Amino acid sequence: MSDSSNAETRSxxxxxRELWLILMAWLGCAIWVISYCSxxxxxxxxxxxxxxxxxxDWVFRGVVLPWMIxxxxxxxxxxxxxxxxxxxxxxP
Numbered sequence: 001m002s003d004s005s006n007a008e009t010r011s012x013x014x015x016x017r018e019l020w021l022i023l024m025a026w027l028g029c030a031i032w033v034i035s036y037c038s039x040x041x042x043x044x045x046x047x048x049x050x051x052x053x054x055x056x057d058w059v060f061r062g063v064v065l066p067w068m069i070x071x072x073x074x075x076x077x078x079x080x081x082x083x084x085x086x087x088x089x090x091x092p
Contacts, residue, residue: 014083021081025073029066036062
């Protein structure tokens, strides 16, 4: 195999790793949000609803918290896991 073919293969593998990690993180958050909110968000009387930072507790734990975790994951992913392969044409 040539060097350019090896570089393309490495780049493709890294891209697939990044893709699967993002998809698994998205799927995990989606499953959490849908399942938690469907179990805890229905059939509540107004007296049973408590608030966290002004949100109903099931909204905070079911939507806001996963959203914050997803943002932290995104920062970690972009700073530590995401790689930018150099194009061979651009290197002197």
